[in-house]
Amino acid sequence: MSAAEPDLSAHVAARDAWARSARGPLALVNAQHVDRPQPVWPVAGQWAPAPGGLTVTASASDGVVVDGVPVDGTVLVAGDTAVVPSTVAFADGLAGTVQGSTLRVWDPTSDAVSRFARIDRFAPRSGGWVTVGRYEPRSGLEAPGHLTDAAGDPLPVAGTVETTVDGVPVRLTAVRSAPFHGRPRLQLIVQDATSSLPEDDPGSSYSMGRFLYLDEPDGAGDVALDWERLVLPPCAFSYQYACPVPPEENRIPVALTAGERHPVDAAGAVLH
Known part of the structure; x- marks a missing residue:
């Protein structure tokens, strides 16, 4: 977690508030x-x-x-x-x-806003779930046509991040995201073993994948991947958003039982 990021409880509260906001x-x-x-x-x-x-x-x-x-x-x-x-x-x-x-x-009074209760999350691991990765900037990498933002516009590829998740080494494509608190950020668009489960399975997450944001180093360098901060893409909340398809190398073959799962109503039913 960078100095600019809130602790996990504040992060969770801010995400729920964002989801139900007038421009959420x-x-x-x-x-x-x-x-x-x-x-x-x-x-x-x-x-x-x-x-x-x-x-x-x-x-x-x-x-x-x-x-x-x-x-x-x-x-x-x-x-x-x-x-x-x-x-x-x-x-x-x-x-x-x-x-x-x-x-x-x-x-701001849409049916979805009225029904929304919270973003359901996996229970956090004791001690957290952070892996250390190595970021390598890459110039000239072309993004696949399906690697887009919520408006459907192509995302610029920044480089790759290598890390090990539950003993499995992965090399993930990172795209450049909007700055956060004045700092440049990387974005990982990932799927994992929880993405393929039915949405009513308590071990499932949103089928199209989730996002993880990282501070972008000044050149090649080590990065911390806090998997508890995996977040849902905007398309998990509304069909009006484009949904990026994670590139093949970002389909992690382990269950990332961390971070956000689905937006749900008061009864725990998945909204979308």
Whole structure:
């Protein structure tokens, strides 16, 4: 664990809060690519592609508000690459954000948010479960087409991490993730023996795999892999996210009975 990371109990609480938040994965009810003028469910307005984002055409009675101003005509909704991305508010408390040419619609009172109780986790090991790995940066490595982020965009391969998990040596492909507290991070997208079990099996985890984040060293160096911090990808919470498929070398042939398993309701039933 780096000095910037919270202890495990704080990490767990923060993850549950993130999942149910107004911009958390359970609130995402639609992510629609807009390549021509079209409506977008379940919000008002006619949406169209435009340089730097999307345009929306609506009347004042539609209740669409962009950057704090009610729309009555056609306005630009700046996307996530703008210096100041636009904020969009709709009737009934819904909100919108633009990523590339995709309108994302968020409902903080969605059925999934209402049903969610917690992210179910494996019981932590006594003393934790940390392995030491060796990170080797690699330039020119091409990512497989299925190695994408939650929006479906390709992830840049950073290098490899070699470690041993329960006696099994593995060499994992690491991709570059967004910085965390100002520090560059690596991301491992992994599956393991728990991924192939039925979701109602108490030893199972999300079938498409899980993520582990590591601080990125300045060049080749040792890294600590804290498997208790395995987290679910956004696609474990909503079908509106793209789900990356772990590369073959990241399919670990042991049971990683650590970290997050599934999002569940109050009765313990898997949400998604």
